[in-house]
Amino acid sequence: KCGAWISHFQKLFVLFIGADWIYLMLLGFVVAVLSFTVDVFVDLFTEAHRWIYNLADSHVVLQYLAWVTYSLLLMCFAAGFANIVSNKATGSGIPETKTSLRGVMLKEYFTFRTLVSKVISLTCVLGSELPVGKEGPFVHVGSVCAALLCKFMSLFSGIYKVLTNVIILKDSQFVVYLVLVCLEQNKNRNEEMLTVGCAVGISCCFAAPIGGALFSLEVTSMFFLARNYWRGFLSATFGGFIFRLLPVWNRKEETLTALYATKYRLDFPFDLRELPIFAAMGIVCGFGGAFFVYLYGKISLFVKKQQAKKSFLMRNCFFYSALVSVLISTLTFPPGFGQFMAGRLTKKDSLISFFDNRTWSNHGIVADFANDDYLAAWKHPQVNVFILLSVFIIMKFWMSALSITLPIPCGSFVPIFVIGAAFGRLVGEGLATLFPDGFNVDGHIYHIVPGAYAVIGAASLTAGVTHTISTGVIMMEMTGQISYTLPILISVILANMISQSLQPSIYDTAIRIKK
Amino acid sequence: KCGAWISHFQKLFVLFIGADWIYLMLLGFVVAVLSFTVDVFVDLFTEAHRWIYNLADSHVVLQYLAWVTYSLLLMCFAAGFANIVSNKATGSGIPETKTSLRGVMLKEYFTFRTLVSKVISLTCVLGSELPVGKEGPFVHVGSVCAALLCKFMSLFSGIYKVLTNVIILKDSQFVVYLVLVCLEQNKNRNEEMLTVGCAVGISCCFAAPIGGALFSLEVTSMFFLARNYWRGFLSATFGGFIFRLLPVWNRKEETLTALYATKYRLDFPFDLRELPIFAAMGIVCGFGGAFFVYLYGKISLFVKKQQAKKSFLMRNCFFYSALVSVLISTLTFPPGFGQFMAGRLTKKDSLISFFDNRTWSNHGIVADFANDDYLAAWKHPQVNVFILLSVFIIMKFWMSALSITLPIPCGSFVPIFVIGAAFGRLVGEGLATLFPDGFNVDGHIYHIVPGAYAVIGAASLTAGVTHTISTGVIMMEMTGQISYTLPILISVILANMISQSLQPSIYDTAIRIKK
Incomplete structure (x- = not known):
């Protein structure tokens, strides 16, 4: 009886590890932390920019030099870093994700090297106050994280496959079957994970899980599986949650609120004549x-x-x-x-x-x-x-x-x-x-x-x-x-x-x- | 020169009539008006229920009889009407729509007779204060309206086909081609229109266009076309808009607001400890x-x-x-x-x-x-x-x-x-x-x-x-x-x-x- 319970527990554990939702939540977590870190550094960079600018207030030419040189240096570093470490990191990321989803897999586009290149140079670009945004690159970051995590998880499943074969002799067939299903899923996951990565990226930029999930579906695919919709939502929700939780933990905000919380009147939002x-x-x-x-x-x-x-x-x-x-x-x-x-x-x-x-x-x-x-x-x-x-x-x-x-x-x-x-x-x-x-x-x-x-x-x-x-x-x-x-x-x-x-x-x- | 302009105008007009968005907006309009009418009558029925109940306040037995008989009569009428006029009108409507979308076309399910049966008996059921809802039936109503409008529009296109053949000899080929495309679209529209009908039905029940469009995608399909998503949104938005506009025109409400507008505080919606x-x-x-x-x-x-x-x-x-x-x-x-x-x-x-x-x-x-x-x-x-x-x-x-x-x-x-x-x-x-x-x-x-x-x-x-x-x-x-x-x-x-x-x-x- 006890053995049966243990094997049952083992089965549950394998299911638990191989389960999609662990993967999806991990993905949300990683992207949210990255997004928050980028935000913190960008804030630091822009504050430093203003600090240098104010320091040089003795003369307007000095001030001008401080203002322009700071941006220029960050910009040059970003451009150099992006092009030297991995030039796949340049550009938005959404067009590339879209191309990949249509079946044209771009080379070296979803590697750790690209991730590092993208995140660091993005931070510098945003810090230089160029009028560009972070959401396109974060769709890319989300997709790369999804791809890397996918590899990591399949590695994990592989270990479990061996382990379960050794330990549970009783109903090993069932477990092996489960693991194989997990592995199979991992293989076919490539396309799906791109969509999910896109949803998480958007969600972690704007703290907008619903919008993120929808945006990913609209932008990346011509037709979409209901299953993807689910995954996108789960991952985006967790990502958005963590992204808004981090400022609360850092005592920057009191509670989870919208990114640009407004307080327009609720009783009479607009008149018909405004329509x-x-x-x-x-x-x-x-x-x-x-x-x-x-x-x-x-x-x-x-x-x-x-x-x-x-x-x-x-x-x-x-x-x-x-x-x-x-x-x-x-x-x-x-x-x-x-x-x-x-x-x-x-x-x-x-x-x-x-x-x-x-x-x-x-x-x-x-x-x-x-x-x-x-x-x-x-x-x-x-x-x-x-x-x-x-x-x-x-x-x-x-x-x-x-x-x-x-x-x-x-x-x-x-x-x-x-x-x-x-x-x-x-x-x-x-x-x-x-x-x-x-x-x-x-x-x-x-x-x-x-x-x-x-x-x-x-x-x-x-x-x-x-x-x-x-x-x-x-x-x-x-x-x-x-x-x-x-x-x-x-x-x-x-x-x-x-x-x-x-x-x-x-x-x-x-x-x-x-x- | 003038003739060219006229033919250009004609072409535009045909495009305009055959265009999807006219169809989608009409659909939203019709379902919204139906939904609003049902709501008005249900309100009348429940008010009358309370009026009779209060009228009989001389004796508790009388009151009881008034309370129960009123519901009973409405209920019996509803059950009779639904089963005699068209028994396809019974039940929710969402399971049936789902079945139809899987390819099993149910007979007589999308006819005018069913529509009349469903709307009238639904009004009575809701008036009798049975704890049932209106959204399932309205998904059905939306689908029926979509099917009927589709027929109506294709009829229209047909007339235009003849007209344009006669009038515009110059570039009739192009116009005929356009009309044929419209007709073809109408034929293939069957499945798509069910999804749209579902979105509109939900949107017109709860004044929730986004939720309606999403619900229709989630519930009715295993995978969905990006095109459908668009159509659902357009139709649901217009339907929801009209549904909330009608009370304003009837001077029941001041402006377009949510159905159950709340005014919880915005600055601190919830504490982390409540999560x-x-x-x-x-x-x-x-x-x-x-x-x-x-x-x-x-x-x-x-x-x-x-x-x-x-x-x-x-x-x-x-x-x-x-x-x-x-x-x-x-x-x-x-x-x-x-x-x-x-x-x-x-x-x-x-x-x-x-x-x-x-x-x-x-x-x-x-x-x-x-x-x-x-x-x-x-x-x-x-x-x-x-x-x-x-x-x-x-x-x-x-x-x-x-x-x-x-x-x-x-x-x-x-x-x-x-x-x-x-x-x-x-x-x-x-x-x-x-x-x-x-x-x-x-x-x-x-x-x-x-x-x-x-x-x-x-x-x-x-x-x-x-x-x-x-x-x-x-x-x-x-x-x-x-x-x-x-x-x-x-x-x-x-x-x-x-x-x-x-x-x-x-x-x-x-x-x-x-x-």
């Missing part, structure tokens, strides 16, 4: 998204031609990156042109300021808010906020399109988010100025919430660029509010309709150009 | 869900045997339904046993009371809230609220499992929601009593929010019964709050793990029994 404006924003974002893809395509093609010609700029990996880095950090230099585009804000700070619950301005002049450094950046003595926001949108638009063509790890998601949010904020602030009294509904006065416009703008511009609906879901999870579901979905769908009929998605464009 | 409790709730709900499926299976088999034996009860469609109706309405009779289970609340009222922002009780005694009729139902002079909630859960559990075996249109989703919410509220109120001071985090005091427990309980019990993750998303959309994403997902996944290893889903059980 046409949301829809119009969706349409504009559709055109904007298509134009972004077009611009990106043109620049990419130009770069490719120069590479083929082996022109001076492209002869090694540093020149082009360095040039772009100097150009962009010159333009964002806060006392220089940067004053017209809130140059001293990082992407994160800008997003926080765009999603702010309050209406910033009174007839275009940003009000004084106590202890709010972010909003102060949008205050200019001569120029009103509408012009600042417009300049911000136009400059960031081409800067982002340019930056994501560099030979470094870079994603387009977050910069697009920022531009879309700026556009939404512009519309929202404009409406708040036009209708300062808000809406009168049955005797209640409801003011316009410009932050909500920023959320909708961000979601729909990203939808226009990536051709996905799940950006809307990611947006809701990022801001921690779901009361704007319908406006978000409506404008996201409209943006998709417009941009899909004009241009392929940014990922398909990248695949076409790289071919 | 193990949420996880434990998920596990309990997993067992509960599996037990519900088991119970349902046993009752169904018993009923099937009786039907085969042609026993007295099953000889016609009325007896069994009438018996159950009398039994259930006797037990919920408010001055009788109903006083121990808040018998006078409808499903909607109970859900509103469970999702309430406030903590109901102080050591088990429900506090006095001004103007709140729903919470007053949970106040009993002798018995404390924990016992009331426990009685409610136990009674509703078997009542729901019994009700969904009746030969009427009925869904299991909503009653399970209600039971899960009651369970969550029980846990939440218990904790609030145990820890009346809440959590002290860095000097801030945060009280326990029992409503959030109700949300999590509802999501995870439904997940346990239906074996889906999207119930969590539906829950978030229904309550209009997403700050509990992680706890909801964690407990939903745990509930799924437990119940999937114990029992098949309720839909698979229904398919197996009906075979």
